[in-house]
Amino acid sequence: MSREIDEIFRRAKEGRPLFVNRDALSPDFVPPRLPFRDPQTRAVAQTLAPILRGAKPSNLLLYGKTGTGKTAVTNYVLERLKTEANNPSLVLAYVNTRLADGEYRTLADFARFLDLSKGKQIPLTGLAIGEVVDRIFENIRTNKKKVVLVLDEIDYLVKLFGDDILYAFTRSGNKLAPGFLAIVGISNDLKFKEGLDPRVLSSMSEEELVFPPYTVDELREILKERAGAAFRPSVASAAAINLCAAMAGSEHGDARRAIDLLRIAGEVAEREGLGEIDEACIKQASAKMEVDRVDEAIRSLPVQTKAILYAVSRFDGGTNTGELYLAYSTLCKRLGIETLTQRRLSGILGDLDLLGLVEASVVSKGRRGRTKKIQLLISKDTLTKTLSEDVAFEAAT
Ligand SMILES: Nc1ncnc2c1ncn2[C@@H]1O[C@H](COP(=O)(O)OP(=O)(O)OP(=O)(O)O)[C@@H](O)[C@H]1O
Ligand SMILES: [Mg+2]
Incomplete structure (x- = not known):
């Protein structure tokens, strides 16, 4: 037994922290130079x-x-x-x-x-x-x-x-x-x-x-410099930095996102007792950032918009405006909040579409005119969990 405990302690001593300067990857850090700018x-x-x-x-x-x-x-x-x-x-x-x-x-x-x-x-x-x-x-x-x-x-x-x-x-x-x-x-x-x-x-x-947005190559260089200041050598390999740059850059060219991804991946690796950041850490960090982003977006919505979003989430395979309006009206009664007109609901759906929380696309029904196909783009579980923290939704969730 005592040998086993010694072994645990020895490994704990060896497991040095991965960061030497976590601040170098913090959002407020002003680096000594700004490449590509x-x-x-x-x-x-x-x-x-x-x-x-x-x-x-x-x-x-x-x-x-x-x-x-x-x-x-x-x-x-x-x-x-x-x-x-x-x-x-x-x-x-x-x-x-x-x-x-x-x-x-x-x-x-x-x-x-x-x-x-x-x-x-x-x-x-x-x-x-x-x-x-x-x-x-x-x-x-x-x-x-x-x-x-x-x-x-x-x-x-x-x-x-x-x-x-x-x-x-x-x-x-x-x-x-x-x-x-x-x-x-x-x-x-x-x-x-x-x-x-x-x-x-x-x-x-x-x-x-x-x-202009940064290219993936530019993000890679920016990350390399920031990682050099933040981590012990060999913690963030070239492959890890490439992956962070590609994942954050291909869509947005956003340096904040790339830096956040690398920092969170480092925290994941540290928690798991790894000596370096591997692909799984980065994937995990990316998933966490996505949940946080969605969480934050939902939290800051006005109550009516939350109600509409919640009503959308009740339809697993997507829905249309008429059906959604019914569900939304019922929900408003249950929550004791005002019911907006169908026209206002359509406007708010457009906002939710822009935020990437809902897809609300117009589909043609041939001679019977057009309708909107409405679908939730985020995980229903995340939505329910976030909304349950809002007292106005206690009656719903
Ligand atoms: N060329 C660069 N080299 C190193 N780090 C950079 C560079 N450009 C941006 N960053 C870092 O990326 C992060 C985001 O940059 P910044 O805050 O300047 O973005 P922004 O354009 O002001 O974005 P927003 O419009 O969201 O305010 C910061 O941590 C910043 O230090
Ligand atoms: Mg800014």
Whole structure:
């Protein structure tokens, strides 16, 4: 027995952790260099550089799908600019409008970079938006501040709250002199421009820059560098890195997804006491990410949309609009929630289709017209499990 225990302990001692620096694969890590983004890095730097001699940079819009390096490149350039711009009247502000979640908080976050919120000049709530904007402008003008404001995930702000703030910012020219305010907007929604007032659009997009999706080859190089910093040597083999790049890249070209996949695969390997990441670890990590993605998508849906999704899941081989509407109406009664019209239901089905949770395709029934063929694209078990956590669904699940 004692020999057996010795053996267990010996193996435990030998099983060293696979990670040397887990942070190198964390979402917020800014790597020391950003391969394949030299043109974009150079262009952002060139656009913002005039601020170093006190001149107003052009406004700039950065576009590109998720995980294409927009935030990373911008932060990289901002960090470098900060070390050059050691002058208190030069202000480099960064606000993520999705995290700020609201016009007021976006402005309040911005104001912190202007040292305005000290002395309670911008309380956390209570002022009218126009008043907050006025105070910000006043601060910039009287202190002759030269300001670059980065608004990351700007599409979120515009979609939910409109473009009033952007209108005020882009029309502020003379009100701020001798100070100024230049805006860098970042969006992963290419349609976001359609929601803007044409005057806002023309001044926001004095310069535009597109971030293309990464190719599988590029993702492989990016992963190789990040893996080198994160793992002990020989933990992430070339084959493992290739597979992660191929699985994350073939569809999306998304570096965040590739990096997440490698990190989670590493955690799986570590838990299983393996010395390196093998194919099974990566497959397992990918399945876990898919479950998490679906889980997250379902969780954030409004209750009506959840109800429709749940009704769809009651039909194993798919269904049509009429049948679904009946099931949905019955469910609403059981849950004690309002029943939307069939027309609204069709609209929401379209949203669920875009999210990849449901397939709602129009099929022709010959002379009898057309109907929608509706099918659940995710696992029924995952859906039921996630919905059962919502108190509104207790009566259903
Ligand atoms: N060229 C690169 N080299 C190394 N790492 C990169 C590169 N591009 C992106 N990354 C990493 O990939 C992840 C996602 O990048 P980033 O956050 O910049 O994407 P994004 O374009 O801002 O996406 P979103 O639109 O979803 O905000 C980050 O961890 C970032 O460090
Ligand atoms: Mg980003």
